[in-house]
Amino acid sequence: MDWSASLQGLVGGVLIGLSAVWLMATLGRIAGISGIVGSLVTTLPKGDSAWRVAFVLGLISGPLLLMLTGGGLGNVAGEPGEVVGQPAGGVGLMLVAGLLVGVGTGLGSGCTSGHGVCGLARLSPRSMVATATFLACAIVTVYVVRHVIGGGA
Amino acid sequence: MKTVMGYIAGLLFGLGLALAGMTDPARVLGFLDLFGAWDPTLMFVLGGAVVTTFIGYRVVFRRERPMLGETFQLPTRQDLDGRLIGGAALFGIGWGLSGYCPGPAIASIAGLTAPLFAMLVAMVAGWFLARAFPARG
Numbered sequence: 001m002d003w004s005a006s007l008q009g010l011v012g013g014v015l016i017g018l019s020a021v022w023l024m025a026t027l028g029r030i031a032g033i034s035g036i037v038g039s040l041v042t043t044l045p046k047g048d049s050a051w052r053v054a055f056v057l058g059l060i061s062g063p064l065l066l067m068l069t070g071g072g073l074g075n076v077a078g079e080p081g082e083v084v085g086q087p088a089g090g091v092g093l094m095l096v097a098g099l100l101v102g103v104g105t106g107l108g109s110g111c112t113s114g115h116g117v118c119g120l121a122r123l124s125p126r127s128m129v130a131t132a133t134f135l136a137c138a139i140v141t142v143y144v145v146r147h148v149i150g151g152g153a
Numbered sequence: 154m155k156t157v158m159g160y161i162a163g164l165l166f167g168l169g170l171a172l173a174g175m176t177d178p179a180r181v182l183g184f185l186d187l188f189g190a191w192d193p194t195l196m197f198v199l200g201g202a203v204v205t206t207f208i209g210y211r212v213v214f215r216r217e218r219p220m221l222g223e224t225f226q227l228p229t230r231q232d233l234d235g236r237l238i239g240g241a242a243l244f245g246i247g248w249g250l251s252g253y254c255p256g257p258a259i260a261s262i263a264g265l266t267a268p269l270f271a272m273l274v275a276m277v278a279g280w281f282l283a284r285a286f287p288a289r290g
Contacts, residue, residue: 002194005174009197012173016198017205019165021213026158028219028226031166033256038280051159056259058160062167063176064263084264085177088252091271098258098272100247102279105255107286108240109228112254113166115241116199121206122227129233130241137245142185145250 020118027051032114033059034105104134155221167260173198176261178252185249236286 020031029036029051040052066083087094105111108130110119115134119127174180174194183192218224248254251272253261258272 002192005192005194006197009173009194010201012169012171012175013198013201013203014205015165015169015172016202017169017209019162019169020202020206021209022158022165023162024210024219024225025213025216026162026220026222027155028222028224030227031162033166033254033259034280037255037259041277042280042284051155054156054159055163055166058163058165059167059170059256059260060163060262062164062169063171063260065164065168066171067263083171083176084261085174085179087266087268087272088178088182088250089268091268094251094268094272095275097247097251097253098275099279099282100243101251101253101255101258101272102247102276102281103283104240104242104244104247104279106240106280106283107236108244109237111244111256112199112248113256117202117206119228120203121210124228125231126228126233126237130237133238133241134245134248137242138185138249139187141246141249142182143188146186146189 016113016117017121020113020121023055024118030114030118032110032118034111035109035114038106108134158221166256169198169202170257170260175257176264178257181252181254181257182249185252240283 023029023031036052036055040049040056063083089097101111108115110127110130112131112134115124115127115130120131170176175198180192180194183190184195186192213219214225244254251258253269253272255276258269258276261269262273
């Protein structure tokens with residue numbers, strides 16, 4: 001097992017948790033990415049959308065900051081010094097995947113952050129079911145793609 | 154002031170994702186590949202995030218209200234319906250195909266490629282599409 005990657009993952013996870021706690025402590029909001037960004041793009045701008053825009057800018061500047069330091073703060077992407085990894089497939093596959101992620105998180109009222117982090121931390125039954133469902137479906141999908149269709153690659 | 158707080162939250166989130174390797178779809182898919190060369194990193198990411206939030210929320214909720222808001226805006230629904238479960242299932246399939254959930258996909262804009270751009274456009278289209286579904290399924 002790669003302990004340095006695990007430790008790094010733990011540090012990253014704690015930062016994500018601190019972000020969720022910070023947003024709740026200051027603005028009283030759940031740090032759900034699909035909710036924050038989804039409501040920003042699908043509804044007309046209201047007086048309350050500036051913090052959402054700022055959140056997205058912060059979200060993008062996190063990896064950018066690491067890239068500017070040459071990944072020197074340490075990250076665990078595939079290549080040393082690489083922060084943002086390569087997409088798993090071409091434009092066609094990503095169009096399908098993106099649509100599923102958009103429709104799915106829209107219908108299911110949340111993604112890995114809203115249900116998987118904030119919801120589990122609140123012990124919400126809906127989030128527990130949603131998280132178990134999307135994890136199981138993702139694991140089955142990867143199994144089928146890699147070991148059934150991909151012939152064990 | 155709310156804008157500054159939002160930016161700080163986003164920055165912490167983006168830094169956390171990048172440090173944890175979540176902005177690399179290969180690492181995420183490695184975690185989801187339970188029956189292949191399994192990579193446990195994401196378990197530590199989720200674990201660290203949930204435990205931190207669990208403890209932090211308990212401290213935060215001792216106050217009557219957030220520092221810069223009227224109330225804590227929390228989901229109140231408890232019921233399990235087809236919309237929640239069906240939505241989560243579709244999302245899981247999309248996550249398994251791409252290795253991207255919404256956070257890392259948006260955070261990776263700094264290294265934008267044509268496939269990632271396609272993913273983001275389709276994701277936004279999906280959010281609009283989801284709003285067209287009847288409110289309760």
